[in-house]
Amino acid sequence: MRITxxxxxxxxxxxEKVRAIYPSGIHSVIANFVREGVAGAEVRTATLxxxxxxxxxxxxxxxxxxxxxxxxxxxxxxEDVVEKVEQRVLAGMGLIVLHSAHLSRIFQRxxxxxxxxxxxxxxxxxxxxxxxxxxxxxxxxPHPIVIPNQEMYGEFFDIPTPDELVFISSYTGGEAFRSxxxxxxxxxxxxxFSPGHESYPVYYQPEIQxxxxxxxxxxxxxxxxxxxxxASFESKPGWFQSSD
Amino acid sequence: MRITxxxxxxxxxxxEKVRAIYPSGIHSVIANFVREGVAGAEVRTATLxxxxxxxxxxxxxxxxxxxxxxxxxxxxxxEDVVEKVEQRVLAGMGLIVLHSAHLSRIFQRxxxxxxxxxxxxxxxxxxxxxxxxxxxxxxxxPHPIVIPNQEMYGEFFDIPTPDELVFISSYTGGEAFRSxxxxxxxxxxxxxFSPGHESYPVYYQPEIQxxxxxxxxxxxxxxxxxxxxxASFESKPGWFQSSD
Amino acid sequence: MRITxxxxxxxxxxxEKVRAIYPSGIHSVIANFVREGVAGAEVRTATLxxxxxxxxxxxxxxxxxxxxxxxxxxxxxxEDVVEKVEQRVLAGMGLIVLHSAHLSRIFQRxxxxxxxxxxxxxxxxxxxxxxxxxxxxxxxxPHPIVIPNQEMYGEFFDIPTPDELVFISSYTGGEAFRSxxxxxxxxxxxxxFSPGHESYPVYYQPEIQxxxxxxxxxxxxxxxxxxxxxASFESKPGWFQSSD
Amino acid sequence: MRITxxxxxxxxxxxEKVRAIYPSGIHSVIANFVREGVAGAEVRTATLxxxxxxxxxxxxxxxxxxxxxxxxxxxxxxEDVVEKVEQRVLAGMGLIVLHSAHLSRIFQRxxxxxxxxxxxxxxxxxxxxxxxxxxxxxxxxPHPIVIPNQEMYGEFFDIPTPDELVFISSYTGGEAFRSxxxxxxxxxxxxxFSPGHESYPVYYQPEIQxxxxxxxxxxxxxxxxxxxxxASFESKPGWFQSSD
Numbered sequence: 001m002r003i004t005x006x007x008x009x010x011x012x013x014x015x016e017k018v019r020a021i022y023p024s025g026i027h028s029v030i031a032n033f034v035r036e037g038v039a040g041a042e043v044r045t046a047t048l049x050x051x052x053x054x055x056x057x058x059x060x061x062x063x064x065x066x067x068x069x070x071x072x073x074x075x076x077x078x079e080d081v082v083e084k085v086e087q088r089v090l091a092g093m094g095l096i097v098l099h100s101a102h103l104s105r106i107f108q109r110x111x112x113x114x115x116x117x118x119x120x121x122x123x124x125x126x127x128x129x130x131x132x133x134x135x136x137x138x139x140x141x142p143h144p145i146v147i148p149n150q151e152m153y154g155e156f157f158d159i160p161t162p163d164e165l166v167f168i169s170s171y172t173g174g175e176a177f178r179s180x181x182x183x184x185x186x187x188x189x190x191x192x193f194s195p196g197h198e199s200y201p202v203y204y205q206p207e208i209q210x211x212x213x214x215x216x217x218x219x220x221x222x223x224x225x226x227x228x229x230x231a232s233f234e235s236k237p238g239w240f241q242s243s244d
Numbered sequence: 245m246r247i248t249x250x251x252x253x254x255x256x257x258x259x260e261k262v263r264a265i266y267p268s269g270i271h272s273v274i275a276n277f278v279r280e281g282v283a284g285a286e287v288r289t290a291t292l293x294x295x296x297x298x299x300x301x302x303x304x305x306x307x308x309x310x311x312x313x314x315x316x317x318x319x320x321x322x323e324d325v326v327e328k329v330e331q332r333v334l335a336g337m338g339l340i341v342l343h344s345a346h347l348s349r350i351f352q353r354x355x356x357x358x359x360x361x362x363x364x365x366x367x368x369x370x371x372x373x374x375x376x377x378x379x380x381x382x383x384x385x386p387h388p389i390v391i392p393n394q395e396m397y398g399e400f401f402d403i404p405t406p407d408e409l410v411f412i413s414s415y416t417g418g419e420a421f422r423s424x425x426x427x428x429x430x431x432x433x434x435x436x437f438s439p440g441h442e443s444y445p446v447y448y449q450p451e452i453q454x455x456x457x458x459x460x461x462x463x464x465x466x467x468x469x470x471x472x473x474x475a476s477f478e479s480k481p482g483w484f485q486s487s488d
Numbered sequence: 489m490r491i492t493x494x495x496x497x498x499x500x501x502x503x504e505k506v507r508a509i510y511p512s513g514i515h516s517v518i519a520n521f522v523r524e525g526v527a528g529a530e531v532r533t534a535t536l537x538x539x540x541x542x543x544x545x546x547x548x549x550x551x552x553x554x555x556x557x558x559x560x561x562x563x564x565x566x567e568d569v570v571e572k573v574e575q576r577v578l579a580g581m582g583l584i585v586l587h588s589a590h591l592s593r594i595f596q597r598x599x600x601x602x603x604x605x606x607x608x609x610x611x612x613x614x615x616x617x618x619x620x621x622x623x624x625x626x627x628x629x630p631h632p633i634v635i636p637n638q639e640m641y642g643e644f645f646d647i648p649t650p651d652e653l654v655f656i657s658s659y660t661g662g663e664a665f666r667s668x669x670x671x672x673x674x675x676x677x678x679x680x681f682s683p684g685h686e687s688y689p690v691y692y693q694p695e696i697q698x699x700x701x702x703x704x705x706x707x708x709x710x711x712x713x714x715x716x717x718x719a720s721f722e723s724k725p726g727w728f729q730s731s732d
Numbered sequence: 733m734r735i736t737x738x739x740x741x742x743x744x745x746x747x748e749k750v751r752a753i754y755p756s757g758i759h760s761v762i763a764n765f766v767r768e769g770v771a772g773a774e775v776r777t778a779t780l781x782x783x784x785x786x787x788x789x790x791x792x793x794x795x796x797x798x799x800x801x802x803x804x805x806x807x808x809x810x811e812d813v814v815e816k817v818e819q820r821v822l823a824g825m826g827l828i829v830l831h832s833a834h835l836s837r838i839f840q841r842x843x844x845x846x847x848x849x850x851x852x853x854x855x856x857x858x859x860x861x862x863x864x865x866x867x868x869x870x871x872x873x874p875h876p877i878v879i880p881n882q883e884m885y886g887e888f889f890d891i892p893t894p895d896e897l898v899f900i901s902s903y904t905g906g907e908a909f910r911s912x913x914x915x916x917x918x919x920x921x922x923x924x925f926s927p928g929h930e931s932y933p934v935y936y937q938p939e940i941q942x943x944x945x946x947x948x949x950x951x952x953x954x955x956x957x958x959x960x961x962x963a964s965f966e967s968k969p970g971w972f973q974s975s976d
Contacts, residue, residue: 090601090646092866103720112600113578113674118723127418127972129399133957134824134916143400143959144418144972155373155412156387158578158674158717163649163896168399168412168420173725174371174388176414184866186601186646225865227875229646232591235606237661240859240876334845334890336622347964356844357822357918362967371728377713378580378672387715388728402822402918402961407652407893417969428622430845430890469621471631473890476835479850481905484615484632615906617887631888632906643861643900644875656887656900658908662859662876664900 001220002042004063005031006054008073009047011198018198026069026196029203030212034067037213048073053081060084065094065219067212070101071198082106090186090229094219096212099196102157107192110185111159117177118154124171126150126195128179132166137180137191137214145207151197153177159192167211169194180211182218187225191215245464246286248307249275250298252317253291255442262442270313270440273447274456278311281457292317297325304328309338309463311456314345315442326350334430334473338463340456343440346401351436354429355403361421362398368415370394370439372423376410381424381435381458389451395441397421403436411455413438424455426462431469435459489708490530492551493519494542496561497535499686506686514557514684517691518700522555525701536561541569548572553582553707555700558589559686570594578674578717582707584700587684590645595680598673599647605665606642612659614638614683616667620654625668625679625702633695639685641665647680655699657682668699670706675713679703733952734774736795737763738786740805741779743930750930758801758928761935762944766799769945780805785813792816797826797951799944802833803930814838822918822961826951828944831928834889839924842917843891849909850886856903858882858927860911864898869912869923869946877939883929885909891924899943901926912943914950919957923947 007027011018022029027045035043046054048070066085070077082105089095089110097107102115128145130138154175160183167180179194193211196202203209251271255262266273271289279287290298292314310329314321326349333339333354341351346359372389374382398419404427411424423438437455440446447453495515499506510517515533523531534542536558554573558565570593577583577598585595590603616633618626642663648671655668667682681699684690691697739759743750754761759777767775778786780802798817802809814837821827821842829839834847860877862870886907892915899912911926925943928934935941 110600112598114717116717116720118721120723120725122725125418127420129420130957130959131399131401131422132405132916133400133919133959134921134953136953138957139953139955143957146972152723154723155375156377156715156717157375160648160671160673161376161409161651165405165409168422170414170418170420172418174369174414174416174728175723176371176373176412176420178375178412183648184864185648187865189866221866221868221871223871225862225870225875227644227862227865229602229604229644232604233606235608235640235642235663237608237610240662240878354844356842358961360961360964362965364967364969366969374713374715376672377675377715378677378709380709382713383709383711387713390728396967398967400959400961404892404915404917405895418972419967427892428620429892431621433622465622465624465627467627469618469626469631471618471621471888473846473848473888476848477850479852479884479886479907481852481854484634484906613906615908617908619887619889619910620893621888643863644865645863649864649897653893653897656908656910658902658906660906662857662902662904664859664861664902664908666863666900 001038001040002062002064003034003038003216004059004066005034005043005045006066006068007045007047008070009049010073011071021201022198026198026203030067033209034213034216037209038216048076053077055081055085060088063093065096065216067096067098068101068104068106069098070104074104077105082109086110089188089190092187092221092224094188095190096215096219097190097192099194102192110190113160114158117157118175120152120173121199122152124150124152124173126169126171128167128169128195130166131168132164135164135166136218137166137211139214141210142207147195147202147205149200150195150202153194186229189219191219245282245284246306246308247278247282247460248303248310249278249287249289250310250312251289251291252314253293254317255315265445266442270442270447274311277453278457278460281453282460292320297321299325299329304332307332307337309340309460311340311342312345312348312350313342314348318348321349326353330354333432333434336431336465336468338432338460339434340459340463341434341436343438346436354434357404358402361401362419364396364417365443366396368394368396368417370413370415372411372413372439374410375412376408379408379410380462381410381455383458385454386451391439391446391449393444394439394446397438430473433463435463489526489528490550490552491522491526491704492547492554493522493531493533494554494556495533495535496558497537498561499559509689510686514686514691518555521697522701522704525697526704536564541565543569543573548576551576551581553584553704555584555586556589556592556594557586558592562592565593570597574598577676577678580675580709580712582676582704583678584703584707585678585680587682590680598678601648602646605645606663608640608661609687610640612638612640612661614657614659616655616657616683618654619656620652623652623654624706625654625699627702629698630695635683635690635693637688638683638690641682674717677707679707733770733772734794734796735766735770735948736791736798737766737775737777738798738800739777739779740802741781742805743803753933754930758930758935762799765941766945766948769941770948780808785810787813787817792820795820795825797828797948799828799830800833800836800838801830802836806836809837814841818842821920821922824919824953824956826920826948827922828947828951829922829924831926834924842922845892846890849889850907852884852905853931854884856882856884856905858901858903860899860901860927862898863900864896867896867898868950869898869943871946873942874939879927879934879937881932882927882934885926918961921951923951
């Protein structure tokens with residue numbers, strides 16, 4: 001499995017407090033536990049400041065699952081890159097959308113909605129509850145996950161109804177949120193997971209790592225569907241018999 | 245629209261504290277606001293202590309939507325009555341399942357699961373959040389609804405994935421819950437709504453009443469489907485052409 | 489209810505055979521049965537050749553539900569108009585997407601997928617089967633609807649999994665298709681319905697008209713949700729209490 | 733993975749024509765390709781005529797995934813056995829429900845509906861179309877699968893809306909059907925697949941075998957959720973913190 005960990009990597013460079021938590025960037029921390037946790041995985045990282053935002057055609061064509069973290073730099077991602085990532089997802093690449101990437105253009109385009117929500121940086125504890133215990137993403141995940149400090153993300157979250165709702169969260173302030181959501185678009189699988197604010201060491205929590213490892217495994221398809229979705233094909237009577 | 249408000253009516257008779265809140269029973273309070281809120285509705289009540297638990301064939305045949313409140317008397321409901329109510333739902337009657345009726349046999353049979361959950365009688369405030377703002381049950385409902393005191397009902401709630409998830413709730417203690425859930429079974433519509441503990445005056449809150457009025461309107465079908473689901477019919481070639 | 493019937497109106501002008509069926513355009517036929525079938529409706533039509541494609545701000549702001557028929561002119565619709573229609577849907581306007589409008593840019597943007605499918609103009613009979621008999625769009629609709637001649641639209645249809653699947657179709661040639669699909673996006677409801685090829689008098693069939701009238705009623709929301717999805721709002725602790 | 737292939741095994745014993753196709757019973761054919769196709773699987777068969785219908789406590793406790801074929805003997809299955817299988821599914825066992833087992837009591841109980849449909853033994857060809865190409869059950873499955881002769885099963889199929897709809901079928905006679913449906917109930921996964929009539933050699937088709945092998949892999953959970961659904965537990969404030 002070939003995995004690309006994408007990160008805008010702005011807070012970690014510009015903000016001392018964030019750098020103290022993620023000195024080599026959020027992407028490094030994620031890449032490390034993915035390397036350890038996914039057997040046989042080939043893991044690379046890519047960041048906004050690289051040529052083509054680190055997502056050249058060669059990188060994209062050799063990525064089975066991509067994780068995406070972004071926050072203040074959504075508008076800095078090249079429009080062509082967004083378009084190419086979208087096409088890769090529709091062609092079967094898995095995409096794990098992390099925390100504030102709810103407002104990334106790649107997520108908005110795949111959803112077709114604003115993806116707005118309510119938020120608060122404060123003292124909230126978040127508890128993450130499994131609502132779908134047969135889902136592979138929940139395997140081995142404690143119920144609930146407790147995150148001592150996390151940015152509040154609250155409803156209404158303006159996304160399409162998820163194909164599968166996996167987690168819902170509650171916050172000290174009283175808000176609730178659909179925090180783990182699965183979607184299929186074209187031939188690709190997408191998972192949105194809200195825990196992961198840059199000011200807290202959320203990605204060091206083993207339970208959070210377990211969710212993300214499960215999500216990467218779930219989003220990976222060893223054999224992408226052979227169905228051709230690249231055009232609306234005229235199909236003569238009996239077209240499907242010829243291949244019998 | 246012909247509406248039957250069913251209640252086991254045990255707490256109100258046996259428990260002074262509950263009687264102080266609902267002196268004529270929870271069913272009376274619900275019946276009153278339904279009479280006022282649903283134009284042209286014919287509203288009756290039925291209780292466990294009546295012959296056939298108040299749900300004779302005549303009552304069932306003349307009910308378009310039923311609301312069901314039960315808690316400590318689930319096992320006292322006649323098995324035949326449960327069977328008949330189930331058949332009525334499958335034939336198109338709407339059913340609104342209230343609070344602790346999550347463990348009623350009628351709900352368990354229609355769901356096919358245990359319907360277990362976590363609970364706590366305590367000091368929790370519940371906030372109820374809309375996650376589906378296009379749903380008719382949310383129309384005119386504030387976001388969130390705040391219930392100053394309510395029994396905590398928490399995940400995991402062992403129900404099938406709802407066809408439509410309308411509300412999720414958060415509690416002071418940190419739990420979260422899928423508190424407003426729509427299902428279809430056969431030709432009938434079912435709505436489960438968790439707020440409504442007997443020890444708190446929840447059914448007097450106008451927002452809660454609004455949800456229930458919306459739910460009754462949603463569960464009502466002026467014209468039940470003509471599809472016959474009473475057997476698996478042998479269907480000769482061209483059977484559907486004969487009626488052209 | 490204010491309804492706008494949009495049509496690209498190209499085949500009817502350029503193709504004699506189509507004009508013989510729809511001499512005043514598909515939009516006129518639809519507008520006529522909607523005027524008769526929706527009590528108190530204010531119905532207007534709009535076409536591609538009009539200024540701003542007939543969809544000025546004034547028209548959009550005064551439309552509760554829009555139906556959209558397009559085929560060969562998708563690329564001729566002004567990009568600004570597409571953007572405005574999208575925003576109106578997200579703000580609560582209902583949208584009924586008809587037949588070959590599966591490839592309209594408005595539908596593709598709201599779906600986030602290619603919306604490709606398989607097709608064949610030929611001798612197929614289509615049968616349309618209800619798979620969700622509690623859904624308001626099926627009310628009074630025969631099971632199945634038989635369309636003597638209709639263009640074949642077959643799977644795989646590259647759309648997100650519908651929130652509610654209402655109809656599936658079968659064709660003489662052996663293909664199957666999800667022909668009636670409901671989606672919510674933002675605060676708006678969307679229904680895609682595939683029957684309606686320009687070369688056949690499909691929109692004159694009373695059963696098809698019944699589906700579309702039901703769909704318009706379903707997509708209409710008398711009271712749009714008050715939830716503000718226009719931005720991601722910072723929400724101080726207790727923000728939702730202040731309005732109590 | 734421990735797999736039990738259950739079969740009522742009546743037609744194969746009593747009907748010469750069926751015996752000619754499945755001389756050792758449908759269960760033997762299924763067991764054979766499962767043994768070959770699932771690496772490391774421990775496969776056993778069980779039939780109606782055995783003590784406790786072949787499903788003793790020891791067998792049930794040592795089964796991770798069960799396939800179920802039944803037709804004329806649904807009422808002959810011991811009620812206790814049905815109850816135990818249901819409890820095993822709710823506790824995490826996978827269940828693959830085959831063809832005419834749509835009317836088995838185990839399936840009806842888990843669904844909560846009649847599970848009726850339309851049917852015809854005749855000359856129909858069935859074509860099976862993928863509508864969810866990201867689903868693991870579709871991996872490597874041709875689109876469509878063509879079954880030269882198969883009993884027609886047509887809508888309306890009286891089941892709850894599937895959690896995931898994977899396949900829809902079309903028949904020569906014009907009917908359509910939701911032929912591949914996923915459900916979760918409790919902690920278990922269920923897949924219903926309609927192809928597989930006893931009078932045709934459907935289970936010898938490699939594409940059908942591929943679907944069933946995929947389904948068994950999908951229904952298998954290496955690690956069942958640790959969430960306890962056996963009761964509604966009272967949960968004191970902070971109960972979930974103690975395990976931190």
